[in-house]
Amino acid sequence: MKPIIAVWAAAVGLTAGAALAQAPAAQPKLVAPTGVGGCIYRRIPEAVSRAAVSAILSHTSSVQVLRGPVAEIAPKCTGQPFSNADSAVVGSVMSVYARMVAAFTLGSRLQLPERQLYDAWAAATPEEKAPFVASAQSFLRADAAYAAAKPEAAAPFVQRLGIDAKAQAPVIPQLVHMYFSAMALNELAEADLAARGASAAETK
Secondary structure, X not given: OOOHHHHHHHXXXXXXXXXXXXXXXXXXXXXXXXXXXXXXXXXXXHHHHHHHHHHHHOOOOHHHHHHHHHHHHHHHHHOOOOOOOOHHHHHHHHHHHHHHHHHHHHHHHHOOOHHHHHHHHHHOOHHHHHHHXXXXXXXXXXXXXXOOOOHHHHHHHHHXXXXXXXXXXOHHXXXXXXXXXXXXXXXXXXXXXXXXXXXXXXXX
Protein backbone atom coordinates (compact mmCIF):
# COMPACT_ATOMS: atom_id res chain seq x y z
CA MET A 1 0.00 0.00 0.00
CA LYS A 2 1.19 3.53 -0.74
CA PRO A 3 2.19 5.75 2.21
CA ILE A 4 -1.25 7.25 2.67
CA ILE A 5 -0.02 9.17 5.74
CA ALA A 6 2.21 11.30 3.53
CA VAL A 7 -0.58 11.89 1.03
CA TRP A 8 -3.10 12.69 3.77
CA ALA A 9 -0.77 14.96 5.75
CA ALA A 10 -0.06 17.06 2.68
CA ALA A 11 -3.73 17.93 2.33
CA VAL A 12 -5.55 17.38 5.61
CA GLY A 13 -5.28 21.01 6.70
CA LEU A 14 -7.61 22.04 3.89
CA THR A 15 -10.73 21.10 5.82
CA ALA A 16 -10.14 19.06 8.93
CA GLY A 17 -8.29 21.69 10.95
CA ALA A 18 -5.12 21.67 13.00
CA ALA A 19 -6.52 19.36 15.65
CA LEU A 20 -6.87 16.55 13.12
CA ALA A 21 -3.58 17.32 11.40
CA GLN A 22 -1.44 16.32 14.36
CA ALA A 23 0.64 13.24 13.71
CA PRO A 24 -0.71 10.13 15.45
CA ALA A 25 1.44 8.08 17.80
CA ALA A 26 1.03 5.08 15.52
CA GLN A 27 -0.21 4.70 11.98
CA PRO A 28 -3.92 3.84 11.90
CA LYS A 29 -4.60 0.28 10.81
CA LEU A 30 -6.05 0.42 7.30
CA VAL A 31 -7.37 -2.40 5.15
CA ALA A 32 -5.58 -2.87 1.84
CA PRO A 33 -7.97 -2.07 -1.04
CA THR A 34 -8.95 -4.96 -3.27
CA GLY A 35 -10.83 -5.50 -6.52
CA VAL A 36 -10.57 -3.35 -9.61
CA GLY A 37 -10.40 -0.17 -7.54
CA GLY A 38 -7.50 -1.49 -5.49
CA CYS A 39 -5.66 -2.68 -8.58
CA ILE A 40 -5.94 0.73 -10.25
CA TYR A 41 -5.07 2.58 -7.04
CA ARG A 42 -1.78 0.70 -6.71
CA ARG A 43 -0.76 1.82 -10.21
CA ILE A 44 -1.72 5.49 -9.95
CA PRO A 45 1.25 7.89 -9.65
CA GLU A 46 1.84 9.44 -6.23
CA ALA A 47 1.28 12.97 -7.54
CA VAL A 48 -2.17 11.99 -8.81
CA SER A 49 -2.99 10.34 -5.49
CA ARG A 50 -2.03 13.53 -3.68
CA ALA A 51 -4.25 15.59 -5.96
CA ALA A 52 -7.14 13.17 -5.50
CA VAL A 53 -6.89 13.37 -1.72
CA SER A 54 -6.69 17.16 -1.89
CA ALA A 55 -9.85 17.18 -4.00
CA ILE A 56 -11.69 15.01 -1.50
CA LEU A 57 -10.67 17.16 1.45
CA SER A 58 -11.53 20.41 -0.31
CA HIS A 59 -14.93 19.03 -1.41
CA THR A 60 -14.11 19.35 -5.10
CA SER A 61 -14.39 16.63 -7.71
CA SER A 62 -11.81 13.87 -7.52
CA VAL A 63 -13.39 12.47 -10.71
CA GLN A 64 -11.66 15.13 -12.78
CA VAL A 65 -8.32 14.33 -11.16
CA LEU A 66 -8.63 10.59 -11.58
CA ARG A 67 -10.40 10.16 -14.91
CA GLY A 68 -7.33 10.53 -17.16
CA PRO A 69 -5.01 8.22 -15.20
CA VAL A 70 -7.82 5.73 -14.67
CA ALA A 71 -8.52 5.62 -18.40
CA GLU A 72 -4.90 4.63 -19.01
CA ILE A 73 -4.62 2.11 -16.20
CA ALA A 74 -8.06 0.49 -16.08
CA PRO A 75 -7.64 -1.95 -19.00
CA LYS A 76 -4.63 -3.45 -17.21
CA CYS A 77 -6.83 -4.20 -14.20
CA THR A 78 -10.08 -5.21 -15.89
CA GLY A 79 -8.91 -6.88 -19.07
CA GLN A 80 -11.47 -4.72 -20.89
CA PRO A 81 -11.42 -1.43 -22.84
CA PHE A 82 -12.21 1.66 -20.78
CA SER A 83 -14.94 4.18 -21.59
CA ASN A 84 -15.20 7.63 -20.01
CA ALA A 85 -18.84 6.78 -19.35
CA ASP A 86 -17.89 3.80 -17.20
CA SER A 87 -18.94 5.11 -13.82
CA ALA A 88 -18.35 1.72 -12.18
CA VAL A 89 -14.62 1.84 -12.87
CA VAL A 90 -14.35 5.48 -11.78
CA GLY A 91 -16.49 4.79 -8.71
CA SER A 92 -14.40 1.79 -7.71
CA VAL A 93 -11.29 3.97 -7.58
CA MET A 94 -12.93 7.04 -6.02
CA SER A 95 -14.29 4.88 -3.25
CA VAL A 96 -10.80 3.63 -2.40
CA TYR A 97 -9.52 7.18 -1.87
CA ALA A 98 -12.57 8.34 0.09
CA ARG A 99 -12.47 5.31 2.37
CA MET A 100 -8.76 5.67 3.04
CA VAL A 101 -8.98 9.38 3.85
CA ALA A 102 -11.93 8.86 6.18
CA ALA A 103 -10.47 5.74 7.81
CA PHE A 104 -7.08 7.34 8.34
CA THR A 105 -8.57 10.43 9.96
CA LEU A 106 -10.95 8.45 12.16
CA GLY A 107 -8.13 6.12 13.13
CA SER A 108 -5.86 9.04 14.02
CA ARG A 109 -8.48 10.79 16.11
CA LEU A 110 -10.29 7.86 17.71
CA GLN A 111 -7.73 5.01 17.53
CA LEU A 112 -10.34 3.19 15.45
CA PRO A 113 -8.96 0.44 13.17
CA GLU A 114 -10.57 0.38 9.75
CA ARG A 115 -11.55 -3.25 10.31
CA GLN A 116 -14.12 -2.00 12.85
CA LEU A 117 -15.65 0.15 10.11
CA TYR A 118 -15.86 -2.91 7.87
CA ASP A 119 -17.50 -4.87 10.68
CA ALA A 120 -20.01 -2.08 11.34
CA TRP A 121 -21.05 -2.13 7.69
CA ALA A 122 -21.35 -5.93 7.70
CA ALA A 123 -23.51 -5.82 10.85
CA ALA A 124 -25.77 -3.01 9.62
CA THR A 125 -29.36 -3.69 8.66
CA PRO A 126 -30.60 -3.19 5.09
CA GLU A 127 -32.53 -0.17 6.34
CA GLU A 128 -29.36 1.38 7.79
CA LYS A 129 -27.46 0.79 4.56
CA ALA A 130 -30.30 1.92 2.29
CA PRO A 131 -29.49 5.68 2.12
CA PHE A 132 -25.88 4.95 1.19
CA VAL A 133 -26.85 2.27 -1.33
CA ALA A 134 -29.35 4.64 -2.98
CA SER A 135 -26.66 7.29 -3.21
CA ALA A 136 -24.22 4.84 -4.80
CA GLN A 137 -26.87 3.77 -7.29
CA SER A 138 -27.41 7.38 -8.31
CA PHE A 139 -23.66 7.70 -8.98
CA LEU A 140 -23.56 4.60 -11.13
CA ARG A 141 -26.68 5.33 -13.20
CA ALA A 142 -26.03 7.36 -16.33
CA ASP A 143 -29.66 8.55 -16.37
CA ALA A 144 -29.68 9.87 -12.78
CA ALA A 145 -28.20 12.88 -11.02
CA TYR A 146 -25.94 12.04 -8.10
CA ALA A 147 -27.72 12.36 -4.76
CA ALA A 148 -25.71 12.11 -1.54
CA ALA A 149 -27.18 10.36 1.46
CA LYS A 150 -28.55 12.76 4.05
CA PRO A 151 -26.20 13.57 6.95
CA GLU A 152 -28.42 11.77 9.45
CA ALA A 153 -27.78 8.48 7.63
CA ALA A 154 -24.47 8.28 9.52
CA ALA A 155 -26.16 8.26 12.94
CA PRO A 156 -26.76 4.48 13.24
CA PHE A 157 -23.14 3.83 12.30
CA VAL A 158 -21.81 6.40 14.77
CA GLN A 159 -23.82 4.59 17.44
CA ARG A 160 -22.77 1.11 16.25
CA LEU A 161 -19.11 2.15 16.39
CA GLY A 162 -19.51 3.37 19.95
CA ILE A 163 -18.58 6.96 19.10
CA ASP A 164 -19.85 9.56 21.54
CA ALA A 165 -21.05 12.09 18.97
CA LYS A 166 -21.63 14.77 21.59
CA ALA A 167 -18.02 14.57 22.74
CA GLN A 168 -16.55 14.67 19.23
CA ALA A 169 -15.96 17.45 16.76
CA PRO A 170 -18.67 17.80 14.07
CA VAL A 171 -16.21 16.48 11.50
CA ILE A 172 -16.37 12.97 13.00
CA PRO A 173 -19.94 12.15 11.85
CA GLN A 174 -19.04 13.71 8.50
CA LEU A 175 -16.11 11.31 8.16
CA VAL A 176 -18.31 8.37 9.13
CA HIS A 177 -20.76 9.49 6.45
CA MET A 178 -17.93 9.76 3.91
CA TYR A 179 -16.64 6.31 4.76
CA PHE A 180 -19.93 4.48 4.41
CA SER A 181 -20.90 6.40 1.30
CA ALA A 182 -17.67 5.14 -0.20
CA MET A 183 -18.21 1.63 1.14
CA ALA A 184 -21.59 1.39 -0.59
CA LEU A 185 -20.17 2.79 -3.83
CA ASN A 186 -17.29 0.31 -3.72
CA GLU A 187 -19.59 -2.66 -3.22
CA LEU A 188 -21.95 -1.71 -6.02
CA ALA A 189 -19.22 -0.69 -8.45
CA GLU A 190 -17.21 -3.86 -7.91
CA ALA A 191 -20.35 -6.01 -8.24
CA ASP A 192 -21.19 -4.26 -11.51
CA LEU A 193 -17.67 -4.85 -12.84
CA ALA A 194 -17.67 -8.49 -11.77
CA ALA A 195 -21.00 -9.04 -13.52
CA ARG A 196 -19.42 -7.72 -16.73
CA GLY A 197 -16.47 -10.08 -16.40
CA ALA A 198 -13.87 -7.58 -15.19
CA SER A 199 -11.20 -9.79 -13.69
CA ALA A 200 -9.38 -7.38 -11.34
CA ALA A 201 -6.30 -9.35 -12.38
CA GLU A 202 -3.29 -7.12 -12.96
CA THR A 203 -1.80 -7.57 -16.41
CA LYS A 204 1.46 -6.22 -17.75
